[in-house]
Amino acid sequence: MTLPVCIWCGEPVHPEEQARDFSNPIHYECGVRSIVGSVGHIHGRCSCFEKDPAKQEDDPPGLTTREAARVATVLFYRLRDRGAAWSPDKCSPNPMRFIRAKS
Numbered sequence: 001m002t003l004p005v006c007i008w009c010g011e012p013v014h015p016e017e018q019a020r021d022f023s024n025p026i027h028y029e030c031g032v033r034s035i036v037g038s039v040g041h042i043h044g045r046c047s048c049f050e051k052d053p054a055k056q057e058d059d060p061p062g063l064t065t066r067e068a069a070r071v072a073t074v075l076f077y078r079l080r081d082r083g084a085a086w087s088p089d090k091c092s093p094n095p096m097r098f099i100r101a102k103s
């Protein structure tokens with residue numbers, strides 16, 4: 001059986017890894033990342049906020065696309081659980097829509 005390929009990271013998606021609320025094959029963490037943005041974006045240090053290219057931050061270097069998605073997901077939920085204010089989002093149309101993993 002051939003597994004579908006994640007539209008975000010390009011890796012195979014096992015059925016239990018599929019994010020809800022998406023009609024395309026996509027991992028849970030890749031789905032979250034596609035909405036909340038990169039680590040740099042969550043911190044307000046991406047090109048949306050920082051005009052100086054030398055100071056811009058996006059996904060952490062040295063990670064695969066899926067690993068970077070996991071880091072952004074963990075960071076996002078950690079900040080949310082602390083009640084951190086969400087910075088105005090200029091990348092994602094609907095950042096406050098949370099996706100649950102398929103249980």
Ligand SMILES: [Zn+2]
Pocket residue numbers: 006007008009010011026027030066
């Ligand atoms: Zn993925």
Ligand SMILES: [Zn+2]
Pocket residue numbers: 037040041046047048049090091
């Ligand atoms: Zn951004």
